[in-house]
Amino acid sequence: MKITVADVEYVARLARLALSKAETELFAGQMDAILGYVDKLNELDTADVRPTSHAVPMENAFREDAVNPSIGVEKALANAPDRVDSFYRVPKVIE
């Protein structure tokens, strides 16, 4: 096994996911199978290959630093699960 239940629990914490015991076990098996499959990439010698992060060659995309209209507070907060005045409200941060 490449992926243990402990690995899944660790990665879930990083990803801010709470998995049930059943989910954890299921994912351990499935991730193990998938990562076993992707190991085939190691058949290829890529020592001298540059990584590609983007398919189309591009320079930096600059624009004028101009002030444009924005959507405004009410529209921006319209989907807020909880708000107070012009702020998003969240549970206590410091415990």
Place this chain on the structure above:
Amino acid sequence: MDIFELTIHQLHNELKTGAVSSLEATKAMLARIESVEPHVGSFITLTPESALAEAEAADRRIASGEAHVLTGIPLALKDIFLTEGIRTTCGSRILHNFVPPYSATSWERLRDCGCVLLGKLNQDEFAMGSSNESSAFGVTRNPWDTTRIPGGSSGGSAAAIAARQATATLGTDTGGSIRQPASHCGCVGLKPTYGRVSRYGVIAYASSLDQVGPITRDVTDCAIMLGAVAGYDPRDSTSVRTPVPDYTAALTGDVKGLKIGLPKEYFITGLDRDVQESMARAIETYGRLGAEFVEISLPHTDYAVATYYLIATAEASSNLARYDGVRFGHRSPQAEGLIDMMTKSRSEGFGAEVKRRIMLGTYALSSGYYDAYYVKAQKVRTLIMGDFTRAFENVDVILTPVAPTPAFKIGEKTNDPLQMYLSDIFTIPVNLAGTCAMSVPAGFSALGLPIGLQLIGRPFGEETILRAGHAFEQATEWHTRKAEI
């Protein structure tokens, strides 16, 4: 023929001569949706009221002589496109209540042409899937056989065309999500070159691979839709300034001397027999039309799925970090403290496939594994791109199947994610290379299921694949068959 069966160009002619109004067309479409939707499940949200108002506005525009070819055409969008004031879910419970404050550029452009929006289409959650089964809003069924999947992730976009619930639709394609459902539902679907269409307002899955494209009844409609949405957008810094040609002008019907590459890695043993036969017939057809064939090799094909499932999941894990229950979307009501609120909101809001991909991507990016997985995959991506660059030195178009089999049964692959991932083996390399490709109807299986042909073009070679697809369509009748639903 009923109004809801018409193509864009046919309906445009009816609208222009006044034989049909957009209001009549829109009402006919809404009635059609009502009658077949219980059997198909293409839509997540319907917008009949605004559609009728848009149709009336379109009729006024047509009467004033200011009509675009798309004015008054009723269409629908995958629910991944932000539509201001209209709920946009991306197939996820975490966005079940999200009403976007702005619209995607592609929808803005279609709206400016005077299109009528019928509603938002079902899809795999966050575009992660090949069957539409990962949607939080129910299964979409294949109109050709309702026990089968329509493909994914733009399954609703393809099913709606096959069931004649919209004249045209838009989808998105990260690893085959336009081409594979188009193939499974007997439609035309085109994934443009990365950068050809703005991604602004398209909910992100894997940003270096995502691209917007049309699903339509025929190649002419596909050219019309692509022309309307393509082009530079200052709000998407990866969109390119390459001018947008008149794609319909490329549809000459002439493929004499066109060099078509046949990659040996795509015509493997184990390919479904019906698919194999359809490809052989397609090659014959192109031969009769005067095209030339070149046997080519894309040697890194076999590594594409592995590469994709590292790059796409890594980008997804980063993109989906924004769903934290703070600013929009689902927030868990029973959380203690901020971190617990985020964790619970995400865990309640995301479905299994999305969680699985976030986990894989987080793992591939995590300390100690970044070089072994993520960077390794980016390097293999370079090799895969090189395969295509070399192939296109000798050929104009590459012809392959879209999928190794016709549409599979609902539930057949849900318990084995790796098998599900491998069904995208022929479409994924194109996204990694960033180039363009389309699916064109090319036959039916013994069970009557549609089979699509994939035409892959050079970067920004959309005109060539459209020309090749159109010539094939002119010489065959596959695209005229209709699902009995």
